[in-house]
Amino acid sequence: MTTAHDLGQPLMTPLTPLAVADPGGLIQSVDWVAVAPPLIAALAALAVLVTDLFLPEARKRLLGWLSAAGLLAALAALLPLALGDTRSTFCFKSPGGGCSYTADHFALAFQLLALGGALLTVLLSLHTVEAEKLPGGEYWFLLLSSACGAALLPASRDLATLVIALEVATLPAFALVGLRRDGRGAESALKFFLSSVNATAVMLLGVSFVYAAAGTIQLQGVADGLAQAPGRLKPLAEAGAVLTLVGFAFKTAAVPFHFWVPDTYVGAPLPVAGYLSVVGKAAGLSGLALVTTLALRPYGHTWGLVLAVLAALTMTFGNAAALRQRTDTPHGAVRLLAWSSVGQAGYLLVPLAAAGYAGSAEPLGATVAYALIYGLVNLGAFGVVALVGGSGRLDGFRGLAGRNRWAAFGLAFFLLCLAGLPPGVVGLFGKVVVFRSAVDAGLGWLAVVMAVNVVVALAYYLKWTALLFAPSAGEGVAEGDAGHRTPAPLGAALGLAAVGAVVLSVAPQLVLQVVSGSLF
Numbered sequence: 001m002t003t004a005h006d007l008g009q010p011l012m013t014p015l016t017p018l019a020v021a022d023p024g025g026l027i028q029s030v031d032w033v034a035v036a037p038p039l040i041a042a043l044a045a046l047a048v049l050v051t052d053l054f055l056p057e058a059r060k061r062l063l064g065w066l067s068a069a070g071l072l073a074a075l076a077a078l079l080p081l082a083l084g085d086t087r088s089t090f091c092f093k094s095p096g097g098g099c100s101y102t103a104d105h106f107a108l109a110f111q112l113l114a115l116g117g118a119l120l121t122v123l124l125s126l127h128t129v130e131a132e133k134l135p136g137g138e139y140w141f142l143l144l145s146s147a148c149g150a151a152l153l154p155a156s157r158d159l160a161t162l163v164i165a166l167e168v169a170t171l172p173a174f175a176l177v178g179l180r181r182d183g184r185g186a187e188s189a190l191k192f193f194l195s196s197v198n199a200t201a202v203m204l205l206g207v208s209f210v211y212a213a214a215g216t217i218q219l220q221g222v223a224d225g226l227a228q229a230p231g232r233l234k235p236l237a238e239a240g241a242v243l244t245l246v247g248f249a250f251k252t253a254a255v256p257f258h259f260w261v262p263d264t265y266v267g268a269p270l271p272v273a274g275y276l277s278v279v280g281k282a283a284g285l286s287g288l289a290l291v292t293t294l295a296l297r298p299y300g301h302t303w304g305l306v307l308a309v310l311a312a313l314t315m316t317f318g319n320a321a322a323l324r325q326r327t328d329t330p331h332g333a334v335r336l337l338a339w340s341s342v343g344q345a346g347y348l349l350v351p352l353a354a355a356g357y358a359g360s361a362e363p364l365g366a367t368v369a370y371a372l373i374y375g376l377v378n379l380g381a382f383g384v385v386a387l388v389g390g391s392g393r394l395d396g397f398r399g400l401a402g403r404n405r406w407a408a409f410g411l412a413f414f415l416l417c418l419a420g421l422p423p424g425v426v427g428l429f430g431k432v433v434v435f436r437s438a439v440d441a442g443l444g445w446l447a448v449v450m451a452v453n454v455v456v457a458l459a460y461y462l463k464w465t466a467l468l469f470a471p472s473a474g475e476g477v478a479e480g481d482a483g484h485r486t487p488a489p490l491g492a493a494l495g496l497a498a499v500g501a502v503v504l505s506v507a508p509q510l511v512l513q514v515v516s517g518s519l520f
Contacts, residue, residue: 031089034103036077037111038151041118044070045144052137060136064126064489067140071119071147075112082108088157098218100158106361109368110154110286113375117279118147120379123493124271124386132269134179142172142179143275150279154286159207159217159295162287166251169283170196173276177268188267195260196250203247209240210295219294227298241296245303248291251284253345255314262321265338266331273334274382277341278375285348285371292352293361304356307349308446315346315453322460327394327467333385334392336460337378340418343457344374350434350450354441363437373430373504377417380497384411387490400468407486408468410498417501419461420454426504 032039047070048063055062081087081103088099121143129136149168156162174196178189211217213233214225226237250257265273292303322339325332351366384407388397401408417424420431431454438447486494504510 031087033077033080034087034089034155035101037074037081037115038148038155040070040074040077041115041144041148041151044074045141045148048144049137049141052141061126061130063136063140064122064129067144068119068122070144071115071122074115074147074151075119078108078112078115098157098220100161100218101155102157103155106286106289106364106368107155109372110282111151113282113372114147114150114154114279117275117282117375117379118143118150120383120493120497121271121275121279123489123496124274124379124383125269126489127487128269128271128386133181134269139176139179142176143272146170146172146176146275147279150283153283154290156287156290157219157294159211159219159222159291162219162290163204163207166248166283166287167200169280170200170251173272173280176272176275177264179272180267180269184267185269186267188264192260192264199247199250199257202243206240206243206245206247209236210244211240213237213240214295219290222295223297226296238299238302241299241303242306244291244296245288245306248284248288249310252281252288252349253284253314253342254310254349255317255342255346258314258318258342258345261342262335262338265341266334270334270382270386273338274379274386277337277382278379281341281345281348282371282375285345285352285367289352289355289364289367293355293364297359300356300359302356304353307356308353308443311346311349311353312446312449313346314349315343315450318343318346319453319456319460323456325394325460329393331392332394333388333397333464336394336464337381337385340457340460341378343453344378344418346453347431347434347450348374350443350446351437353446354437354443357441357443363441366433366437370430370434373417373426376497376500376504377414377424377427380494380501381411381414381418383490383494383497384414387486387494394464394467397464398467398470402471404486407494410494412465412468413498413501415461415465417505419458421458421461423505424501425506425508426501429508 044067048066051066052060052063086102086104088102090100092098122140125139125143128134129139146169149165149170149172153162153165153169156165174189174193177192178185210222210226213229213236214222216222216225229237246257253261265276268276292307296303318339318341322336322343325336325339329335348367348370351363351370354363354366355361385392387404387407388400397411400411413424416422417427420427422428431450435447435450438444438450
C-alpha cells in the first residue's frame with residue numbers, strides 16, 4: 001500500500017552518481033537511474049526534432065517508430081526502479097530540506113500509465129498522421145514532450161517542480177490539438193488554451209499564498225509549516241489551498257471546471273483526444289493527490305469534503321450529459337466518450353476524498369488501480385472510433401459486427417469494462433475498490449451517489465454496445481472504413497489494449513496487488 005511515508009519521507013539512496021556542493025552549503029544529489037524514465041522521453045523528443053531536419057518527406061514515417069522506441073526505452077527504465085527500493089534525488093541537506101524528486105510506488109504507477117498511454121497513442125497516431133497529413137516532426141516532438149512532463153509530475157515533491165511538470169505536460173497539448181488542418185482544430189485549441197491559462201493563473205496565485213504561509217515549497221515542509229503557521233496567516237493559507245485545488249481540478253476535468261472537454265476532444269485528432277482523456281487526466285490527478293495528501297495534510301477534512309462534493313457533481317453531470325447524446329449527432333461518439341471521461345473523473349476523485357477523511361494516503365491505491373484500468377480501456381475505445389472513421393455519429397456504428405467483427409467485439413468489450421459489466425470484470429473490480437475506499441472512510445453518502453451513477457452509466461454504454469450488433473437500417477447508415485484492412489500500428493494498439501484488459505479480467509487480483517502496493 002502506498003503510505004504517507006512513501007510519499008512524504010523519501011528514502012535516500014546510497015547510489016548518487018553526482019553530488020554538487022553549492023555556496024549556500026546545500027548538497028544536491030543526482031540519481032540518474034531515478035530520473036531515467038522522464039529523461040529518456042525528453043531525449044527521444046529532442047532526437048525526433050533533430051532527425052526531422054534530415055529525413056526526406058517520404059521517410060517521415062520513421063519518426064513515429066523512433067518515438068515508439070523512445071517510449072519503450074522509458075518504460076524499460078521503470079523496471080530497475082520497480083524491483084528496488086524508493087529512490088530520491090535533487091535533495092537538499094539543510095534545515096527543513098527534502099528531495100524534489102522521489103521514485104516511489106505511487107510515482108512509478110503513474111509513470112507507467114503516462115508512458116504506456118503515450119506509447120499506445122503513438123501506435124494509434126501512425127495512421128492518423130498520414131491520413132490527415134499532420135506535420136509528423138512537430139506532432140511526435142510535442143507528444144513526447146507532453147509525455148515527459150506527465151511522467152515527471154507524479155515524482156515531483158515540491159511546488160515549483162509540480163507546476164513546471166504540469167505545464168510541460170499541458171503546453172504541448174495545446175499545439176497537438178491545433179495541428180488538425182481544419183477550423184475545428186484551431187477553435188478547440190484556442191478554447192483549451194484560454195481556459196487552461198486561466199486555471200494555471202489561479203493555481204499559481206494559490207501556490208504563492210501557500211508558500212507565503214508555509215515558508216517553503218517542499219511538500220512535506222509545506223505541511224509542517226501550515227500546521228505551525230500563526231493564526232493570522234491561516235486565512236491566507238486556506239485561500240491558497242482552495243485556489244491550488246481549483247487549478248488541479250481543471251486539469252482533471254472536474255465539474256465545474258470541465259467545460260473545455262467536449263469541444264476540445266471533438267476538434268483534436270482522435271489519438272490526441274484519447275491521450276488527453278487518459279494521460280492528461282492522470283497528470284492532473286497525480287498532482288492533485290500529491291498536493292492534498294502531502295502539502296495540505298493539516299486541512300485534510302476540509303479538502304476531503306471539497307473533493308467529495310466535486311466527485312459527486314462530476315460523476316453526476318458527466319453521466320447525465322453522456323446519457324443525452326443522440327445517435328444522429330455528428331461526432332456523437334467522441335462527445336459521448338468525452339462526457340464519459342468526465343464521469344470517470346468523478347470516480348477517480350472518490351479515493352482522494354476518502355484520503356482526506358482517513359487522514360492517510362492509504363486510499364490512493366484505489367485511485368492508482370482505477371486510473372490504470374480506465375486508461376487501458378478508454379484508449380482502446382478511442383482506437384476503435386479512429387478505425388471506424390466517418391463522421392463519428394453513433395449511428396455509424398450500427399451493424400459494425402457485420403463489417404468488422406473484431407472491431408465490434410473489441411469496442412463492446414471496452415465499453416463493458418467502462419460500465420463494469422462482465423466479461424469486463426476488470427472494470428467491475430476497479431469500481432469495487434473505489435466504492436470500498438468511500439465506505440471505509442465513512443463517506444456512505446458518496447458511495448450511494450457513485451452506485452446510482454454506475455447504474456445510470458449502464459444506459460449509454462449498453463445502448464452503444466447494442467448498436468454494434470444491430471442490423472443496419474438501410475443504405476447510407478453504415479459509414480467509415482472499418483470493413484477495410486486495419487492498419488498494422490492501429491491493430492497493434494487495439495490488440496495490446498484488448499489483451500491487457502482480458503488479462504486483467506481473467507486475473508483481477510493484479511488490480512488488488514496495485515491497491516496493496518505489492519505489484520511494485
